[in-house]
Amino acid sequence: MNLFDKVLNSVNIFKNRDVLRHSYAPENLPHREEQIRQLVELLSPLLKGGTPSNIFIYGKTGTGKTATVKLVLKNLEEVSKRLNANVVAQYINCEIVDTAYRVLATLAKRLGKNVPMTGWPTDQVYEDVKNAIESSGVKLLVVLDEIDKLVKRAEEAIYSLTRINSELENAKVCIIGISNNLKFKSFLDARILSSLSEEELVFPPYNALQLEDILKQRAEMAFNEGVLEDGVIQLCAAIAAQEHGDARKALDLLRVSAEIAERESDSKIRIKHVRKAVKKIETDYMVETVRTLPLQTKILLYSMTLIAESREKFTTGEAYCVYKKLCSKISVEALTQRRVSDLLSELDSLGVINSVVISKGRYGRTREIRIDSDVEVLKKALEEDYRLQELKKYEEETKKIAKLEVFEF
């Protein structure tokens, strides 16, 4: 028997795996018809020689903002080419292109100017871009995705872009800003806000039924016939709907479920695979967050995993004592309890630990801490850090302290 026979004989679940990835931009967006219609309407002046208003789009992650805009952009450019309308669209993700300089340089490049990616004064690049737009007479549509990432560093750039029209004779610039941060608006300078959000478009979260439609549509493209057990799509949709109606999460869940089924060489994606996928996504998220924690927080969390192995719940004071012990073992300066208290709140909001502030009457008021996540997984992730390696030596000793509740200084 050839080593690969098993793989060859197993039923192929995937027809096209990429359809389920974030980067995939479908031709067809269920339940976004209204937003597409509005966007098309708002942008139509571009094709008729007018100037559209600037547009501000917001909605939570996974509500189809980017996909919708990209789809409309694609259609716009096609039709512009056909009509010779001279519309140029540029999509910029501000998480990657994250300074005023880079935004302008990207635009310059799109217009055929050769601007180095660093080095020039920002206002010179601005002048260059302006001249390029003016001389080519294009109608430039700039999409700034995740614009909230830009605001702190480059508020001025946004401002100058929103005002560029007054300096142009025979060209036009229109801006679409996209943000998933609803608080973003309150951070923004009022001048900018008013010109940026002449029109607003809100993308509401999907509900379970809508997510189901989206998943069905993708599943048809992604999987071979008959590999889905009944109820799998519904379950994925329901779970994602509970978590704020994020289509990206729903698709992730379906993809991971399929991957698990594939790995188990099952011929069908079953409910149990979805359950496993939920667990896996959760753990992966946890491990990733723990990995990226700063050192002090890692030590603190490590202390808590040690305590958690012998007692279900404990208090800030107890965690702090163990934490201090560990710090001295590896000669790291311990933080104050005030600071640790903040770190604990952060860990809580990250969902790594669960804590409630309770009063034990005579015995004070404190945060009661539990660790609901898998302690072993946490420990493993923490021990990856070479700076915590040393602590394994003291594990037993420290655990004893935690168990006996001997908290001396």
Add this chain to the structure above:
DNA sequence: CCTCCACCGGAAAGCCGGGTCA
């Protein structure tokens, strides 16, 4: 009803690394 525990959590100031500007 009052006390008093063991911490919470706000305010403000200090420290530090990085970036900016003359």
Add this chain to the structure above:
DNA sequence: TGACCCGGCTTTCCGGTGGAGG
């Protein structure tokens, strides 16, 4: 280049508090 500024992290200080026990 050095003065300066900024934002993030941390410390210091301190007023506040729910409820068991008296």
